[in-house]
Amino acid sequence: MVFAGEVIAMASSVLEDREMLIEAIRTFARAELLEADRRWDAGESSVQEMLPAMADMGLMGLSLPERVGGLDCDMGTYASIIRELAYASPSAAVTISVHSMTSKIMDLFATTSWKDKWLEGCGAADSLLAFAISEADAGSDAAATQTRATKVDGGYRVTGSKMWITNGAYARWFMVLVRTDPESKRSAGLSALIIDGNESGVGRDRIHGKMGIRGSDTVVLHLNDVFVPDDHLLGSEGQGLKVFLGALDEGRIGIAAQALGIAQACVDEMASYARERVQFDRPIGRFQAVQNMIADSAVELEASRLLIERAAWLVDTDRKNPMASSMAKLYASEAANRIAYRAVQVHGGTGYVNECRVEQLYRDARVTTIYEGTSEIQRYVIAKGLIEQGLTD
Numbered sequence: 001m002v003f004a005g006e007v008i009a010m011a012s013s014v015l016e017d018r019e020m021l022i023e024a025i026r027t028f029a030r031a032e033l034l035e036a037d038r039r040w041d042a043g044e045s046s047v048q049e050m051l052p053a054m055a056d057m058g059l060m061g062l063s064l065p066e067r068v069g070g071l072d073c074d075m076g077t078y079a080s081i082i083r084e085l086a087y088a089s090p091s092a093a094v095t096i097s098v099h100s101m102t103s104k105i106m107d108l109f110a111t112t113s114w115k116d117k118w119l120e121g122c123g124a125a126d127s128l129l130a131f132a133i134s135e136a137d138a139g140s141d142a143a144a145t146q147t148r149a150t151k152v153d154g155g156y157r158v159t160g161s162k163m164w165i166t167n168g169a170y171a172r173w174f175m176v177l178v179r180t181d182p183e184s185k186r187s188a189g190l191s192a193l194i195i196d197g198n199e200s201g202v203g204r205d206r207i208h209g210k211m212g213i214r215g216s217d218t219v220v221l222h223l224n225d226v227f228v229p230d231d232h233l234l235g236s237e238g239q240g241l242k243v244f245l246g247a248l249d250e251g252r253i254g255i256a257a258q259a260l261g262i263a264q265a266c267v268d269e270m271a272s273y274a275r276e277r278v279q280f281d282r283p284i285g286r287f288q289a290v291q292n293m294i295a296d297s298a299v300e301l302e303a304s305r306l307l308i309e310r311a312a313w314l315v316d317t318d319r320k321n322p323m324a325s326s327m328a329k330l331y332a333s334e335a336a337n338r339i340a341y342r343a344v345q346v347h348g349g350t351g352y353v354n355e356c357r358v359e360q361l362y363r364d365a366r367v368t369t370i371y372e373g374t375s376e377i378q379r380y381v382i383a384k385g386l387i388e389q390g391l392t393d
């Protein structure tokens with residue numbers, strides 16, 4: 001028999017473990033990633049150099065089950081960890097967010113034979129994961145996918161190109177949306193395949209000149225008659241878009257948490273500069289106009305945090321709700337952009353040069369309203385959900 005006191009003690013030890021883990025990642029990120037991220041922004045190297053250290057911290061196993069050595073984090077803990085990474089390095093945050101989302105899908109939908117052979121390795125630095133939906137002519141409209149998988153003896157042959165693939169430069173495994181049935185229009189003919197980055201016919205072209213998150217590797221993925229064995233199919237044929245969209249509900253919480261970490265770093269930078277910078281014989285933090293920028297940012301930061309916590313709690317209580325994830329992503333990403341704008345404003349001319357961190361954060365924040373569904377697509381998901389189901393928990 002378990003007594004109430006024991007239940008409370010067990011619950012508090014889970015909470016303590018969770019807080020200790022988040023604290024350890026915060027310390028690691030601020031000590032090891034912050035300076036490195038500034039170098040990556042200047043174009044010297046990328047987050048790839050820190051993958052071994054991040055894997056040692058367990059960051060590549062956040063969403064892997066414990067049976068293969070993962071941390072099997074609940075969504076609330078996961079979002080807090082992504083926030084802490086983003087505070088120090090938005091590039092490291094998106095790298096881990098994409099890897100984690102993909103590893104979760106592999107665990108849910110991959111065949112037993114693939115998982116028995118490969119899943120455990122996905123917690124290691126040389127097994128980075130990527131997901132590839134977007135194409136040159138299939139962005140928001142993923143159902144327009146052209147990449148073709150033709151059935152052959154024992155598997156498929158895949159040909160096509162995928163755009164904007166985060167982690168693509170070094171990924172070992174790609175989760176790729178392909179068209180298996182050219183006769184079925186739109187999503188009915190789409191399937192999800194796991195493609196081995198070491199397979200012949202896989203090519204990667206780095207995308208240069210990104211506005212922000214320059215430490216994150218983004219590529220065009222070329223697939224030229226690549227062989228994919230049958231047991232690399234995720235779910236069943238024709239379910240590809242469903243597999244990906246289910247993943248994006250949780251992926252969007254990760255991007256919202258990335259935006260939150262960027263926004264929090266901006267608020268801290270603003271407050272600290274407002275304390276130190278003196279004009280008209282007093283710190284600029286004494287001027288109400290500057291106080292307003294800090295106060296509005298702090299309120300938007302807290303509102304973002306609460307929307308993310310709610311969306312994560314719904315996932316953790318088996319009530320995953322696409323509207324809640326989209327609300328968190330829409331609000332947190334747009335708020336992060338407003339907050340980063342104010343952070344530059346509070347810094348005046350200083351905020352306009354790269355030596356000042358807010359200049360980089362302003363650029364890094366920008367992509368959060370674009371990837372894993374633009375703000376316009378999040379609004380569509382929210383409005384469609386409300387019109388069809390009303391507001392539910």
Ligand SMILES: Cc1cc2nc3c(=O)[nH]c(=O)nc-3n(C[C@H](O)[C@H](O)[C@H](O)COP(=O)(O)OP(=O)(O)OC[C@H]3O[C@@H](n4cnc5c(N)ncnc54)[C@H](O)[C@@H]3O)c2cc1C
Nearest residue numbers: 131132133134139140141164165166370371372373374376
């Ligand atoms: C740095 C970076 C990393 C990325 N990483 C990945 C990745 O790892 N994997 C991956 O698959 N993709 C990735 N993407 C792609 C990203 O998800 C797409 O850029 C995004 O979905 C938008 O697609 P698009 O760029 O083709 O824009 P489009 O779809 O062409 O949209 C252009 C504009 O039209 C609007 N629009 C389009 N359709 C509608 C509509 N129905 N209603 C209202 N407005 C609409 C959009 O909101 C946008 O404002 C990444 C992108 C970037 C920039």
